[in-house]
Amino acid sequence: MAGLELLTDQGYRLDGRKASELRKFQARMGVFAQADGSAYLEQGNTKALAVVYGPHEIRGSRSRALHDRAVINCQYSMATFSTAERKRRPHGDRKSTEMSLHLKQTFEAAVMTQLFPRSQIDIYVKILQSDGGNYSVCVNAATLAVIDAGIPMRDYVCACTVGFVDETPLADLCYAEESGGVSSLALALLPRGGQIALVQMDARLHQDHLETLIEAAMTACKGVSKVLDEVVRQHLQEASVHSRE
């Protein structure tokens, strides 16, 4: 019997969570003064920093500008010290490029870009420590940063990875679970309308299981949105107290 037992008969996972439980969230908004918006998010041991600049004029070649909406520019990178073995290249490798593209697609679906024609919004996300679910933590962190920047969005974009073990969907996978041979799916959701901004899965999964998995992912995303909402409200309260003083 090789490998780890991802889900015990008692329904506990490796780290003691139950199947549908998320990891512990810790977040701060407005961590940098220089940027237009910024946020720091910990989801368990995965830690991400997101910074937003804009909307501002198009930098570089003007031909990229769109006449009816803003261009979203995303860059994803991982700190060299984020994984157990030191990374050589923090960004620009294929994985990061793909991740940047996914982030871009996600936020193009959520940010109301049509309000800012011929302009550009930059979203930079850096993973400081990686312990599974990098994509979803980035999306969640970037959402907070975009809100911090005051850029209007249709809704929070909340993302979560789910895996499938023993006929049970597991929410918010950690690294040990992700690498344990689980078919995992990442989903970004606009929770209020229930619209899906992005689904990504590159493992094999039988068609019959897909629905339950997406269902579980959506429930998890709604859980994430509740937490994010609380963070934003807390932040606003603090900010208003500060400004009153």
Add this chain to the structure above:
Amino acid sequence: MLKSKTFVKKTRSGGVMKVVREHYLRDDIWCGSEICTECKQDSTVLQRDACIESNLCTFPHYLVPDTNVVLHQIDVLEDPVICNVIILQTVLQEVRHRSAPVYKRLKDIIHEQGRHFYTFTNEHHRETFIEREPGESANDRNDRAIRVAVKWYSQHLKTDESGPDGVRVVLLTNDQGNKQKAEDNGLLVYRFEEYIKSLIANTELVDRLALSNEDKNEIASSKILFPEHLPLSKIQAGIKSGSFIQGTFRASRDNYLEATVFVQGEGEDSNEVLIQGLQNLNRAVHQDVVAVQLLPKNQWVAPSSVVLQDEGAAKDDDVDGDEEEKLLKQSLTKSTRKATGKVVGIIKRSWRPFCGMLNVSQIKESTRHLFTPADRRIPRIRIETRQASTLAGQRIMVAIDGWPKDSRYPNGHFVRSLGNAGEKDTEEEVLLLEHDVPHQAFSQAVLSFLPKMPWIITPEDMAQRQDLRHLTVCSVDPPGCTDIDDALHCRELENGNLEVGVHIADVSHFIRPGNALDKEAANRGTTVYLCGKRIDMVPELLSSNLCSLRSNVERFAFSCIWEMNHNAEILKTRFTKSVINSKASLTYAEAQMRIDDTNKNDDITKSLRGLNKLAKILKRKRIENGALTLSSLEVRFHIDSETHDPIDLQTKELKETNSMVEEFMLLANISVAQKIYDEFPECALLRKHPAPPPSNYDILMKAAKSKNVTIHVDSAKALADSLDGAKVDGFQYFNTLLRILATRCMMQAVYFCSGMDSDFHHYGLASPIYTHFTSPIRRYADIIVHRLLAVAIGADSTYPDLMDKHKQSALCNNLNYRHKMSQYAQRASVAFHTQLFFKTRGILNEEGFVLFVRKNAIIVLIPKFGLEGTVFFDSKDKASPKLVFDEEGPTLKVEQHTFNIFDKVKVTISLDDSNIQHQKIRMALIEPVIPGVSVPVPEAEPQAKKQKLDR
């Protein structure tokens, strides 16, 4: 909910890596006890009045075993007396890590509702989680975690105001240090032996206790018999550097001082290492994974042809092996020397409970006895029991606990009794257990998935199936067959071609993937046919009724329909789910009679004649392609309907109709194999038969040469041709004997998943692709193939496991194993019935042929009974005749007479029941007459002769 983190460092292969994992602690893990009012649990497992009657604990109590207790005493824990046990997560994880089989058994107990075993997730509980302290070893930490959890439990249960007679928690451990510390903490703690011995009215449990280390020391004398095993780290280093070889230990059936270690190489270069002598065998037991060191080349030996059985009586640790060992080292020709080695360490034991019998010690009061396993490859085991007198004469199961280096035999303990030896039921049970055949009655869960009776065909069913009820379908099977899974039809089409249909019972319609019924069938793998008994793979309602294609009832079938011309060339192939109504269930003999009877001209007979004609053409084509016709003798017993004892036996004879059915089954299997492979190249379940390595044929070629016949083995075709041409004048049986020998040279055919292998060829059938489709009632592989085919033609939907090649591959492994085991069980059952048969017959006098020649014996085949037996030429208490063995022939010269393979001999057959466990068929030579060796023809008073035969 409280959350916290711990950091764990872990080394992985190569470097050291820091792994950080989260570890959440919870406050919603309940204690699982009925008496608890604090925990907000939905259901409880542990009972209020948890009473196992014990002298030590007169109050209700829960047991908490530690890891070593679970690992070593699982046999006791499995007893239904032991209930209300708390298994800590720490223990469960450690067990999982250390022994997969014990873990599986433990989990089975936990799942049993009536046992009240509760798993407490102490590692994630806020109050019972502890961190490893600096300098503390992982084992010590786990022991401490167990103690903390026990402490928590005792306090938790005490606060419930249940008064002085409240439930208490008892820690069971055999570790002295742990026990001491626990007592210091004020916990109730006992040694496991202590506790079990205190149980009232369960004295037989004591026998099942495994010996702990201290006890083991007492037993053995100080004399060291075996070299020390190397520690695992040294073995691993040795294997890496190439000085040791890792392999599976296979004890020899015929010689207890000899074994081979089978080394799994990459692809073709797997080889075997010979091990000889007790010292070199070094306590390895059959099927263990061992590390072997090769001896220097000048010490290499040849496998001995001596047949040796460990007959040494229960003299303890006697060195009676010495003499026999000398015997081994006799004249050996250099050419046959093989790589020889010695076992230096054990990598993995594969000990299981063994069936066998007790040799009661001569000393009356002794509680130590030797146990002789039924399987001759397993050494005898010393056990301790107080019920020797009751166990004598019974078949019992015994598990090995350990084998210290100063003991000739391993130490073990009694597990359970199976019944009186020699009784048919007991022997059958032994046979099934020894071959690992699941044979319990089907559980309620499994039966719940059977269709409700009365079963009717609904219009929806009809809509999805093709109606073939109008066709003249009939089935041809052996007499007395109730699980009919195939039926055939043949008719002429308007365009002059023939339409041939093979209709197979649609078992996959009734067994849906993933339910309990399906899982049970997948586990059983195959139906096992014993003499006079059938161990079904699926419940009887399906096997003998709903799926069985009986005559004149409507049944679901999976049909494979070809359009053929009169030269048996396939023009079109079609697969469909259908409904059929068989017009007749015939036996082979009945079908043959119909075909031969020129007066009969009904539809069924015409259909049979058409099939027969095509089958002959198909067979001819197949043989032209190089398919082998091999032969093995099969016997059928006529069983007395009252006593179920065999009263007569006959060898199975083959009729034309047998081969007619077989041809169409082969054709269907090949067509289906092609179809599912085309559709699912990654996950088709196929069957292959690898070509044997040329060296396998040595014995066949030598044997043929002795009769001046040359056998070509370059290809299947060459072999088939030369077998056909092999004839010796005046020796009609020669060809059959050759074919029997050729069969022994073959490899096993196996199931495999097409995505995991590239060689699909079926050597015996000379077909590039093959599978099993035609017997879904008795083989699980066919059910999978049915499902694949159903998906391929759009008649059914797919499911995840079907498309997963790794799961398929795992399934294939199980099926291959079950298949092999069922064959062995079948053979063993035939052997047992043969013995019963000869028991009632007394001594017989028969003609036979020498099949193999060994150094001190010849193996004789008696065609009349399909029986093989050994004629020994030496024995312990008699001066042995002069034996000269020649490897090249191989021939054996006894005094003046030389035995060759295929020599005709006359022997007496009798049953040697001096050893009730291994009742043997004894053969003794009558002709040729060799003074001092052969026995006179038994005419009268067989009793007196028997004495002599027993020697």
